[in-house]
Amino acid sequence: MSLNCKDLLGLEHLDKKDLQTILNSVGPFKSLFTRSVKKVPTLVGKTVVTLFYEPSTRTRNSFEIAAKRLSADVVNVAVNTSSIVKGESLIDTGKTLEAMKADYLIIRHSLAGAPDILARNLNASIINAGDGFHEHPTQGLLDLYTMYEKKKKIEGLRVLLVGDILHSRVAKSNIWAMIKMGAEIAVVGPPTLIPSNIEDLGVKVYYDLNEAIKKVDVVNILRIQLERQQENLFPSVHEYVELYQVTKERLAMARPGVLIMHPGPMNRGIEISSDVADSPNAVINEQVTNGIAVRMAVLCLLKPKRKNASSD
Ligand code: CP
Numbered sequence: 001m002s003l004n005c006k007d008l009l010g011l012e013h014l015d016k017k018d019l020q021t022i023l024n025s026v027g028p029f030k031s032l033f034t035r036s037v038k039k040v041p042t043l044v045g046k047t048v049v050t051l052f053y054e055p056s057t058r059t060r061n062s063f064e065i066a067a068k069r070l071s072a073d074v075v076n077v078a079v080n081t082s083s084i085v086k087g088e089s090l091i092d093t094g095k096t097l098e099a100m101k102a103d104y105l106i107i108r109h110s111l112a113g114a115p116d117i118l119a120r121n122l123n124a125s126i127i128n129a130g131d132g133f134h135e136h137p138t139q140g141l142l143d144l145y146t147m148y149e150k151k152k153k154i155e156g157l158r159v160l161l162v163g164d165i166l167h168s169r170v171a172k173s174n175i176w177a178m179i180k181m182g183a184e185i186a187v188v189g190p191p192t193l194i195p196s197n198i199e200d201l202g203v204k205v206y207y208d209l210n211e212a213i214k215k216v217d218v219v220n221i222l223r224i225q226l227e228r229q230q231e232n233l234f235p236s237v238h239e240y241v242e243l244y245q246v247t248k249e250r251l252a253m254a255r256p257g258v259l260i261m262h263p264g265p266m267n268r269g270i271e272i273s274s275d276v277a278d279s280p281n282a283v284i285n286e287q288v289t290n291g292i293a294v295r296m297a298v299l300c301l302l303k304p305k306r307k308n309a310s311s312d
Contacts, residue, residue, distance in 0.1 A: 007119040007126040010135035011176040030293035043072035049102040066295035094118045123305045140173025142291040155182035163222040188212035220261040
């Protein structure tokens with residue numbers, strides 16, 4: 001079983017069959033986590049390079065753990081102390097790493113499209129670990145898998161994305177994947193943080209959280225990304241908290257057993273109250289654990305470009 005692509009740049013271009021293939025592949029990798037030896041030899045002899053131009057705790061470390069559990073060699077490029085600070089271009093950096101025989105390049109970049117540029121210019125498999133406002137496909141996949149694992153289905157689930165939809169690459173990847181898998185998606189947030197054309201994707205738009213949260217199965221709470229806002233898009237954090245913080249009282253309006261998800265890092269006390277973050281409904285830490293298994297599946301399912309070298 002494999003995906004018919006060398007790169008994972010986003011979920012927009014994967015079809016339902018591809019998404020189901022990935023979901024079906026995750027379980028066996030997750031079952032490794034309870035063994036005393038958590039490694040398999042699938043990627044022995046392969047080199048995985050992480051190239052993060054933006055900070056990360058979850059994504060970079062879980063890719064590293066995933067690659068090591070598959071027995072790959074892993075190199076983490078420290079962007080701030082690399083030749084990138086001397087002005088080396090993205091393509092030249094990528095070609096340099098490929099000349100060192102990198103098989104996979106995992107990139108996070110503030111500019112949407114940076115992973116696509118590398119994918120067009122390199123033979124190595126490129127995995128998008130988050131590019132600007134565009135997509136964060138492995139986060140979308142781990143969110144999808146966590147819902148599937150907990151609710152045993154995706155079809156017909158009512159999923160609410162709360163908060164800063166405009167600046168969120170996670171929201172875009174969630175929407176592409178979950179709609180294809182048959183979930184009903186709604187978004188809620190201040191009008192200034194909702195993209196104007198989002199209804200064209202089949203998404204329902206709300207501006208009132210008390211109305212939107214009624215009878216949903218999953219609430220995925222997005223971080224307020226103050227660092228990506230060029231201007232103040234809501235009057236004050238205090239007002240945002242009043243109108244859009246997911247609290248215990250608001251959660252009571254959702255369906256019993258509602259899942260609380262957050263891609264992290266969380267701003268406790270802003271988009272999510274601490275009691276909700278620590279409630280039995282929250283699966284935030286399980287999302288992180290699932291991220292490793294999902295990334296193992298992705299690394300194994302991508303189809304490497306056939307090389308001419310006789311040794312491989
Ligand atoms: N969810 C996510 O992308 O977290 P990091 O920024 O810590 O990788």
